[in-house]
Amino acid sequence: MSGRRNTNALFLLLLLALPLLFALNLSVGSVDISITDLFLVLKGEATKSSHELIFFQSRLPKAFTALICGASLSVSGLLMQSLFRNPLAGPYILGISSGAGLGVALVVMGATIFGIGLSASFTIPLAAVLGALLILFILFLVSLRLKDVMTLLILGIMLGSIATAIVGIIQYFTTDFQLKSFLIWTLGSLEGLSYAELKLLAAINGLALIAAFLLNKPLNAFLLGEDYAKSMGIVVKSSRLFIILISGILAGLITAYCGPIGFVGIIVPHLCRLLFKSSNHRILIPAAVLMGAELLLLSDVLAQLPGNGVKLPINSVSSIIGIPIILWIIFKKRSISKSF
């Protein structure tokens, strides 16, 4: 079957591209480290000690963050698009990032207003996780009672808007300095994660990605609509809860550590469908893991392009790369709904 051969060839291509982009990402930065230098560092024979320091303290954790972040957001977005049968859905459609934003806003800017100040390094991720969990918890309670998945979508969007509105009020009353540090969080960053944080992120999101793959049957069944899903033996309510939970964990934790990195989660699922010409989640989930990681590694490389140590915000770069790709697809295919 030629279709299957194509699929395998594409997977091979994506698998080969991953280490290449990873290495490229490691070598680019304010100090150029050539690929041969990279090997020397790995062998413990670095010619300059500064290379070793930059490599292990900054480049390597950042590259791993990009990898996990891209994979997680793409799969999270894919789950939302399939659950809601909506090509515009993404990891943040249910207000997860707005909830996280509210948590962070309270911690970063709340000090001036409420007179509380928490400034340990773990408080921002913790506040973001709590904010995301709050939204997830409300959605969970509601989805137990709801029959209709569309109502849930609207509710998620409204919850997100409320959180954003509260953030707006906090922003209005805060100081310039704190406002800027909050805005920097909203731009997203792949930097600054310690190895301990990375391990935690990799462990939890790794498990969530495996869980997402195990949901491939209900996800495929949802493509036919919930009635058919039921008639095929899928327990719709609990599958829906699992999908929301997994998608929420993936997006929530990433938002906590890296800020809201928006576009990857919407665009990568579409790229995978177009590339593999399939909507089967057995193919799409591993494809989204690989392509998501690669797109974010590439975005991060491009974010360093201005040189002289100037770095563009990753959130803006991923959108600037993503939008032309989406436009190209739309013009080529005339309609994105065809591929969806």
Added chain:
Amino acid sequence: MTKEILNISSLDLSYEGSSEKVLQNVNLSLNKGEVLLILGENGSGKSTLIRAISGLLPYQKGNIQFYNKEISTWSKQDLARRMALVLTEKNISGMLGVEEFVAFGRYPFTNWLGKLRQEDLQAVEKSIDSCGIQHLRHKKIDQLSDGEKQKVFLARALAQSCECLILDEPTTHLDVKNTVSQLKLIQSLSKEQGKSIIFSSHQFDLALQVADHLALVVDGKVHLLKPQDFYDDCKYQEMLLGEAYRFDVKTNRFSLKLFS
């Protein structure tokens, strides 16, 4: 020996989230290997009845016993191994290959990863053959015409290897030739493979020829008849066809009575 697989007694049905009754006091039963045809006007409640029988629509009053067990108490997976469904809605999101789509019919039997075993592949192959869609197998669902979709959806349901098939309007969008082949398939599935089939259709004259029983859905009531009763009794014809279309015993066909 006949084996009863479905028994509905004093069932009242309303649309989901509404208290207005669509159908009242429905009583019907179906044996193994029999075909039940549901006829009725648009909006008469055929699809509502079909959704209730499939366990998709909750009901307040009455019983639907499937294999002597109330339909609402079946686990989804067990039910999916006994009953397969084709609804009128055939919008699916995304790009799926026909073969891949038919293989979704094996979901009640496969593991978490949906891995197809030898027997699953055989079942898929067999249903593609029975539905005559070999020429479509490498196409994508969104490239199919409405009529082709109809057959592909039936193939997916057949791949579920169920003893009971429920088909909501399986002949809509089909031309006469394909309608006939679809009905022949329904007949052979019931008579040769012993499947029990419930289906609705608007091509009543063709569909009646493969039915063992007829459920006529009119004004919130379900009249259970033999197909022959429909030809013999003008009362039933008027219920379904209105005043101007009748079975003419002399010519042995349905004909229009425009100016009488």
